[in-house]
Amino acid sequence: MELNEKTKILEEPSTGANTPTEVTSDTYQLIDAQDGAGEDRVKRSTLPMATFNFINSIIGSGIIGMPYALKQAGVGLGIILIILVAIITDYSVMLLIHGGQISNTNSYQGLVQSAFGRPGFFILTIMQFLYPFIAMISYNVIIGDTITKVMLRFFGYYISGTIVGTRHFVIVVVTLLVLLPVSLYRDIAKLAVASLTAMAFVVFILVAMIIRIDMSSDIPITEDSWQFANYNFTQAIGVMAFAYMCLHNSFLIYDSLEDPTWHKWHIVTHASMLTSMVLMVILGIVGYATFTSFTQGDVLENYCEKDDLINAARLAFAVTIMLTYPVECFVTREVLEHSVFAHYQPRTLWRHSLVTVIIVCLAMGFSMATDCLGVVLELNGVLAAAPLAFIIPPACVMKLQHEPVLCIKNIPMLLTTTFGIFVMGTGTAMVIKEMVNGYSCSHGEKLAYCQAENMTGLFTNQSVLTTTLRV
Numbered sequence: 001m002e003l004n005e006k007t008k009i010l011e012e013p014s015t016g017a018n019t020p021t022e023v024t025s026d027t028y029q030l031i032d033a034q035d036g037a038g039e040d041r042v043k044r045s046t047l048p049m050a051t052f053n054f055i056n057s058i059i060g061s062g063i064i065g066m067p068y069a070l071k072q073a074g075v076g077l078g079i080i081l082i083i084l085v086a087i088i089t090d091y092s093v094m095l096l097i098h099g100g101q102i103s104n105t106n107s108y109q110g111l112v113q114s115a116f117g118r119p120g121f122f123i124l125t126i127m128q129f130l131y132p133f134i135a136m137i138s139y140n141v142i143i144g145d146t147i148t149k150v151m152l153r154f155f156g157y158y159i160s161g162t163i164v165g166t167r168h169f170v171i172v173v174v175t176l177l178v179l180l181p182v183s184l185y186r187d188i189a190k191l192a193v194a195s196l197t198a199m200a201f202v203v204f205i206l207v208a209m210i211i212r213i214d215m216s217s218d219i220p221i222t223e224d225s226w227q228f229a230n231y232n233f234t235q236a237i238g239v240m241a242f243a244y245m246c247l248h249n250s251f252l253i254y255d256s257l258e259d260p261t262w263h264k265w266h267i268v269t270h271a272s273m274l275t276s277m278v279l280m281v282i283l284g285i286v287g288y289a290t291f292t293s294f295t296q297g298d299v300l301e302n303y304c305e306k307d308d309l310i311n312a313a314r315l316a317f318a319v320t321i322m323l324t325y326p327v328e329c330f331v332t333r334e335v336l337e338h339s340v341f342a343h344y345q346p347r348t349l350w351r352h353s354l355v356t357v358i359i360v361c362l363a364m365g366f367s368m369a370t371d372c373l374g375v376v377l378e379l380n381g382v383l384a385a386a387p388l389a390f391i392i393p394p395a396c397v398m399k400l401q402h403e404p405v406l407c408i409k410n411i412p413m414l415l416t417t418t419f420g421i422f423v424m425g426t427g428t429a430m431v432i433k434e435m436v437n438g439y440s441c442s443h444g445e446k447l448a449y450c451q452a453e454n455m456t457g458l459f460t461n462q463s464v465l466t467t468t469l470r471v
Contacts, residue, residue, distance in 0.1 A: 045256045047264060052199075054246065054253050054272035059202050059279060061138065061321060062243030065377045066280045067287025067299040069243075072374075073236035075288065076228035079281060085240040086277035088390060088416055089247075093269050095393045095413065096250050102400045106251050115396040124392065125339050131245070131384035132331040133363065138376040139321045139328070140179075140367030144171040145298050146314040146321075153305050168368050175364045178322055183329040184356050198324075201316045202279070205300075208313045209286045212303065216290045218449040225292035234427040235434075238381025239374070241423065243280060244273075245385045247393065297374025304450035332359050375431060382427030390420025 045053060070078035100106055103114035113121040144167035152165055159165035224230075253268065254260055287299040296302050300317065303310040333355055337347060344351075370376070394413035403409060 044258045045253070046258060047267060050253055050257050050264075050268045051271045051275075053256070054249070054268055055275050056199055057249040057253065058244055058246045058272060058276040059199060060243070061135070061142065061317075061324070062239065062245070062377065063202060063280055063283055064142075064205070064299060064317070065239045065243065065297055065374065066284030067291070067295045068297045068374050068377075069236040069239040070284045070288040071293065071295045072230060072232040072239070074227040074229035074233070077230070077233055078236055078284065078288075081233060081237055082240055082281050082284060083277060085237060085244055086273050086280075088419060089241075089244045090269055090273040091412065092389050092393045092416060093247060093250050093273075094266070095397050095416075096247055097254055097265060099393060099397045099400060100251060102397065106255060108248060108251065111396050112392060115399040120396075122339070124388075125335060127384050127388050127392070128248075129332060129335040129339075131380060131388060132328040132335075133359070134376060134380035134384065136325060136328045136332065136359070136363040137366045138373060138380065139325045140171050140175065140364055141371060141373045141376055142298060142321050143174050143318055144168070144367065144371060145301050145373070146318040147174060149301075149305050150311050150315050150318075153308070153311050156305075167371060171364060171368055174322070175360060179325050179329075180357065180360050182322075183326040183360055184353060185326065186352070198320055201313075201320050204316060205313045206279070206283050206286070208309050209283065209290070209299070212307065212310065213286055213290050215303075215449065216292075219291055219294060222293045232430065234382070234423055234430050235378040237423045238378045238386065238427045238431075240280075240381070241385035241389055242377050242381040244276065245389060246272075247389055297372060297377060301373075302447070304447060306450070329356065329359055329363075375435065378427065378431050382424050382431060386420050386424045386427065390423065391417050 066082070069082070072078070073081055096108065096111070099111045099115070103111055105111050105114050109121065109124060112124045116123075148165070148167045148170045151170065152160060156165070163169050254265055257264055257268070288295055291299070291302045294302065300310060300314050305311075333352075336355060341347065341351070394416045398405060398410050398413050401409075405414070
């Protein structure tokens, strides 16, 4: 069973959380659950296969925001934070599995309910709803950005200046003709093929960006282009937390190992985090070095419409997003089913369809309100990814150990929890402040460096290249 960053689902335990049989195992979730497979149907993974699956789980749409994260945090501090967040996430993943062993549970939900009871379970429910739903919004934003650019490249003469050439039209059409139909499909196991191509597309995008790094000579150097640190580092951590988000798959991959042991899990986790960190650092540096202070939340937005190599990268990225989107919708819908409609089972076809339509339309509506991918990634990172990755796992382990909170053994977990609370609190405040003051980003105007005849004059007023999001 191949995995991607979205193979997660919240299943509410029907009773207690003290025995594995009472808690829905992550191993059966999403794909195997669709065809009624049991534990003996789970495909066991070798160490290299499990490592690849975990890397694939980590590397997803969030990696495209790494250059923007460097812009927000500053180049030097940004690189340090990419490494630091990788280390903390690595530690948190280890804590999650350790907590499962202490509580004798094999799912994130079971662990939280074992530690904090029903209140903890419902808090996790909110987090696991927000994460995939905001991700759906970000995917719509990406689709609007990428498909519009590709369409204008190939059909610009016919659609330029018409409604067909606008990102709103593209989002609506793709949502109604592609995303909604595949999201209504109940058996999404076949969509797991997306994970097979995800890594290849990421590598292709990275290679394309490296080839186009010579564009940096056309980008004006501003005073703050190579700042070591920037005060927006908390939002940058949010983007990184979203990119590294993998805890929803941790139990799944651990249980899939042949003869899962603590030593094997150490190898899988450390190798996966190290590989993902290296890819994120490289892509972040390459993207930021090319566009410096003009870097957008979606770095592919910075490239010219007529660049066919980048258009191929855009198209590949958009296709991956389209295949991943219904999995996010599936997760969001299942969270509602197991919380709002827990006592109204089994679900009917009309309710399944109605809930799906509402979720998809809400995501579409929010995505049409902004073309700023950066703010969406930041919000998802600070509101959902940070607590899921940095706050909840160490808090659960500390609660289950029944030791004094301030004992030496708990210091690393206290630091991790404090880090998560700091990122969530200050990051949310900073994002709201940005939105109130006006959050600027490109929405498809022809970029200055893409027009040789206007190479010098167009950067004198950056506002012609941006729209502003205000609340």
